Amino acid sequence: MSKRLLEVKGLTKAFGGVVAVSEVDFHLNQGEIVAVIGPNGAGKTTLFNMITGVLPPTSGQVFFDGKELTGKQPYQIAEAGITRTFQNLQVFENMSVIENVMTGVHCRLKTGFLQAGLRLMGVKKEEQQAFDIAMSCLEKVGIADLAFEPAEVLPYGNQRLLEIARASASSPQLILLDEPMAGLNPQESRQLVDIIKKKREEGMSFLFVEHDMETVMGISDRIVVIDYGKKIAEGTPAEIYENEKVIAAYLGTEDEEEAI
Amino acid sequence: MNHSRVNDLYNRHYGGLFLFIVVLAIVPFFVNSFFLSVLILVGLYAIVTTGLTMLMGYAGQISLGHAAFYGVGAYASAVMTGTHGMPGIVGVLVGVILSIVIAVLIGIPTLKLKENYLALATLGFGIIIFTFFKELKEITGGLNGFFGIPSFSLFGFSFDTDLKFYFLIWVLLIIGILFSKNVIDSRVGRALRSIHGSDIAANSIGVNIQQYKLKVFVLSAVYASVAGSLYAHYVTFINPNLFTAMESINFLIMVVIGGSANIWGGMIGAIVYVLLNELLKDIVPVFFPNVGGEFQIVFFGVLLVAILIYMPQGLAPTLGKLWGRLVGRKSKKQAVTGPPNADATVGGSK
Amino acid sequence: MELTSQFIQLIFSGLTIGSIYALVAIGFVITYNITGVLNFAQGDFAMLGAMLAITFVSMDIPMGLGIILSIGIVVLVGGIFERTAIYPARNASLPTLIIITLGVAIAIRGLAILIWGTQPRSLPPFTENNPINVLNAVLLPQSIWAVGISVVSLIAMHYFFNKTFIGKAVTACVVNRSAARLMGIKPEWMSFISIAVSAGLGAIAGIIIAPISGATYEMGLMIGMKAFVAAVIGGLTNAPAAIIGAFMIGILESFTEGLWTSGYKDAISFALLLLVLFFMPNGLFAKATGKRV
Numbered sequence: 060m061s062k063r064l065l066e067v068k069g070l071t072k073a074f075g076g077v078v079a080v081s082e083v084d085f086h087l088n089q090g091e092i093v094a095v096i097g098p099n100g101a102g103k104t105t106l107f108n109m110i111t112g113v114l115p116p117t118s119g120q121v122f123f124d125g126k127e128l129t130g131k132q133p134y135q136i137a138e139a140g141i142t143r144t145f146q147n148l149q150v151f152e153n154m155s156v157i158e159n160v161m162t163g164v165h166c167r168l169k170t171g172f173l174q175a176g177l178r179l180m181g182v183k184k185e186e187q188q189a190f191d192i193a194m195s196c197l198e199k200v201g202i203a204d205l206a207f208e209p210a211e212v213l214p215y216g217n218q219r220l221l222e223i224a225r226a227s228a229s230s231p232q233l234i235l236l237d238e239p240m241a242g243l244n245p246q247e248s249r250q251l252v253d254i255i256k257k258k259r260e261e262g263m264s265f266l267f268v269e270h271d272m273e274t275v276m277g278i279s280d281r282i283v284v285i286d287y288g289k290k291i292a293e294g295t296p297a298e299i300y301e302n303e304k305v306i307a308a309y310l311g312t313e314d315e316e317e318a319i
Numbered sequence: 320m321n322h323s324r325v326n327d328l329y330n331r332h333y334g335g336l337f338l339f340i341v342v343l344a345i346v347p348f349f350v351n352s353f354f355l356s357v358l359i360l361v362g363l364y365a366i367v368t369t370g371l372t373m374l375m376g377y378a379g380q381i382s383l384g385h386a387a388f389y390g391v392g393a394y395a396s397a398v399m400t401g402t403h404g405m406p407g408i409v410g411v412l413v414g415v416i417l418s419i420v421i422a423v424l425i426g427i428p429t430l431k432l433k434e435n436y437l438a439l440a441t442l443g444f445g446i447i448i449f450t451f452f453k454e455l456k457e458i459t460g461g462l463n464g465f466f467g468i469p470s471f472s473l474f475g476f477s478f479d480t481d482l483k484f485y486f487l488i489w490v491l492l493i494i495g496i497l498f499s500k501n502v503i504d505s506r507v508g509r510a511l512r513s514i515h516g517s518d519i520a521a522n523s524i525g526v527n528i529q530q531y532k533l534k535v536f537v538l539s540a541v542y543a544s545v546a547g548s549l550y551a552h553y554v555t556f557i558n559p560n561l562f563t564a565m566e567s568i569n570f571l572i573m574v575v576i577g578g579s580a581n582i583w584g585g586m587i588g589a590i591v592y593v594l595l596n597e598l599l600k601d602i603v604p605v606f607f608p609n610v611g612g613e614f615q616i617v618f619f620g621v622l623l624v625a626i627l628i629y630m631p632q633g634l635a636p637t638l639g640k641l642w643g644r645l646v647g648r649k650s651k652k653q654a655v656t657g658p659p660n661a662d663a664t665v666g667g668s669k
Numbered sequence: 670m671e672l673t674s675q676f677i678q679l680i681f682s683g684l685t686i687g688s689i690y691a692l693v694a695i696g697f698v699i700t701y702n703i704t705g706v707l708n709f710a711q712g713d714f715a716m717l718g719a720m721l722a723i724t725f726v727s728m729d730i731p732m733g734l735g736i737i738l739s740i741g742i743v744v745l746v747g748g749i750f751e752r753t754a755i756y757p758a759r760n761a762s763l764p765t766l767i768i769i770t771l772g773v774a775i776a777i778r779g780l781a782i783l784i785w786g787t788q789p790r791s792l793p794p795f796t797e798n799n800p801i802n803v804l805n806a807v808l809l810p811q812s813i814w815a816v817g818i819s820v821v822s823l824i825a826m827h828y829f830f831n832k833t834f835i836g837k838a839v840t841a842c843v844v845n846r847s848a849a850r851l852m853g854i855k856p857e858w859m860s861f862i863s864i865a866v867s868a869g870l871g872a873i874a875g876i877i878i879a880p881i882s883g884a885t886y887e888m889g890l891m892i893g894m895k896a897f898v899a900a901v902i903g904g905l906t907n908a909p910a911a912i913i914g915a916f917m918i919g920i921l922e923s924f925t926e927g928l929w930t931s932g933y934k935d936a937i938s939f940a941l942l943l944l945v946l947f948f949m950p951n952g953l954f955a956k957a958t959g960k961r962v
Contacts, residue, residue: 443898623771
């Protein structure tokens with residue numbers, strides 16, 4: 060039995076009087092791929108933002124690898140070993156592809172203003188180290204040949220891969236993916252699924268939000284379903300597939316989505 | 320195996336720089352004393368604007384108070400050497416320490432806010448500091464000014480002629496620019512640029528945004544303070560009116576002219592600003608005999624707006640290309656990496 | 670007794686100067702709410718208004734007409750400023766826009782020296798200025814004009830933004846830009862209107878202070894900055910809070926000057942600004958909101 064990596068206890072977020080996420084509990088074991096699903100506006104992104112420190116929770120706790128992370132800043136959470144990608148891409152467009160990923164290595168390096176400015180010994184070595192790590196991350200997602208291109212010229216699908224390379228550059232234990240398949244064509248989606256599976260074999264864990272049910276059912280070990288900010292179900296894909304509450308929640312939104 | 324390629328990442332070829340240094344070393348022997356003093360002024364300004372370029376171009380923050388840091392350095396040196404007879408380096412260090420303390424005190428509350436409050440806070444701080452220069456008459460001499468600042472000397476060597484001072488300033492400037500360039504071409508520089516690119520993403524991969532903004536603000540304050548100290552030694556007389564908000568805005572104008580997305584932009588801006596200013600001083604009276612410095616104010620105000628609208632990257636990228644052609648650097652390599660901040664105008668994304 | 674009258678005196682002058690800051694501060698808040706820009710030229714609109722009014726009066730144009738003309742011209746200048754400097758750069762980053770307003774501010778300042786020189790000028794009081802005695806304190810009618818006109822202007826602004834169609838359209842853009850667009854409101858024009866209106870408010874402020882403390886080409890910087898401080902104290906987006914902030918700054922200044930020294934008057938206001946930024950970054954009157962990052 061592998062150890063518990065992430066543990067979320069009673070996580071709640073209220074905006075003014077509106078409760079966006081209410082008393083959500085779940086956990087993620089090392090090496091697991093867990094999906095968080097739910098209708099639009101169910102509070103998935105808010106949940107993500109609380110785990111990654113973007114939003115402070117109103118109440119509840121987040122534990123990671125035995126340490127409490129509640130209320131920590133995003134950069135501290137990254138240092139602890141959780142990184143993320145973004146639903147609406149947040150590639151550094153003012154840098155080359157390789158520099159994007161080298162920035163991802165940030166928290167594993169030490170060079171500060173003074174060492175860098177004086178180009179002290181060790182800086183060059185760290186640059187080489189960052190470059191090599193970044194290169195191998197790019198190779199793993201298959202866009203190493205684009206390393207020296209400006210990130211902004213990359214097509215959409217490649218920018219998604221770039222974000223994953225950047226998020227994995229610091230060798231985090233857990234990566235949070237916010238709708239990783241959004242905007243990808245079927246071939247790109249399959250490529251991404253392969254990459255995620257391969258990274259899992261290397262020991263990385265994933266928590267992701269996704270609408271594409273095929274992907275969710277295909278790669279998740281477990282699924283957490285939330286609706287109106289509350290967890291309504293949790294289980295293996297097969298269990299979720301037959302859960303009546305989940306079906307009801309989804310049928311409810313099918314109508315709304317068609318209306319739009 | 321990737322050894323050659325990591326070297327492709329940043330342009331770290333110093334052939335062009337070497338040529339530039341040779342030019343700098345020869346120039347003072349061929350110009351008259353007036354032009355030499357202009358070049359010294361350019362060098363002093365350029366030290367300030369190099370620091371400011373890092374703050375604006377790479378951290379996306381505006382400071383309207385750098386003349387105050389310049390003034391803190393100047394008065395620290397004036398008081399330490401003029402009043403207390405200390406060695407020049409003590410004045411510089413006192414100025415630097417004061418500037419660091421002030422920059423941290425202003426930076427901590429303002430840099431964590433989303434809006435660009437640093438502009439406002441530094442402007443306010445500039446006015447507070449100006450008030451102190453003016454009111455602490457026993458120390459600063461008030462509006463009458465501070466007279467008789469000795470020339471700068473280091474390890475017994477006195478920089479008592481313009482020529483010696485020229486070399487002091489420009490050597491220091493080159494060191495300052497190289498230091499900044501080293502910072503930019505490293506983990507620290509990538510962190511700064513990532514904040515510019517997307518602050519949420521930067522934070523999510525472990526970049527402590529506030530700390531980096533604060534550090535680069537402090538660094539820029541140190542540059543300004545050192546330049547101010549040396550300025551005091553050069554002119555030997557200072558008064559509070561040299562360090563007003565308008566002076567801070569002038570530094571800003573220089574950075575915008577040169578282009579804050581390039582580490583050489585600060586120096587280029589200082590050169591162009593000072594030369595244009597001197598040129599206007601000569602030309603304007605020919606056409607408008609009764610007009611004084613006010614025409615320059617209008618001119619630079621309009622120029623500032625025009626550059627930001629029509630040439631937001633300033634002169635540096637254009638001049639960089641020309642220089643590359645002149646020196647014969649293979650421009651292809653640059654095209655692959657792209658300029659460090661291809662899309663950077665001033666400051667960060669919204 | 671002596672102390673009470675001095676106290677009242679300082680309150681009077683604080684309210685007078687505070688009303689000036691309030692007008693300019695509201696201009697900041699309107700511009701900031703609609704364009705997201707901190708407009709550093711705001712104070713210079715006040716200077717421009719004062720200088721124009723002084724010029725018209727010296728040309729023997731009746732004062733009322735001169736004042737209205739001045740305000741009209743400054744509104745026009747504000748509109749031109751928006752079209753030529755802000756609109757073309759509307760997609761630029763925020764710092765770029767801020768520096769643009771700064772460039773415009775110094776260009777206006779330079780033009781003012783070219784036209785009016787550097788000597789201070791003054792505007793005659795709006796009406797006979799015989800001091801009124803209130804509890805042994807002296808109250809000048811011009812101060813009553815100042816406070817009265819700013820209160821009327823502020824009420825007019827409130828009416829404009831909440832009752833008129835254009836005003837409501839502008840407000841709608843603050844709430845939801847794209848929804849406003851769907852309803853046929855062009856956000857681009859709202860930026861134009863907001864800056865023109867703010868310029869007009871600035872002009873009014875400059876004109877009513879000119880008979881009290883004179884006008885110089887550089888008055889805009891200080892008025893602008895104090896109003897800025899007031900707006901930030903109020904949280905930058907909240908108009909009533911900015912007005913309260915403005916009166917606080919005015920009274921703080923008049924007490925510093927009256928009881929201590931005029932030398933540090935300006936420093937005190939900015940020290941307050943730094944303190945507010947340090948301890949209450951969302952303004953003194955901020956409620957705990959769930960503002961998203």
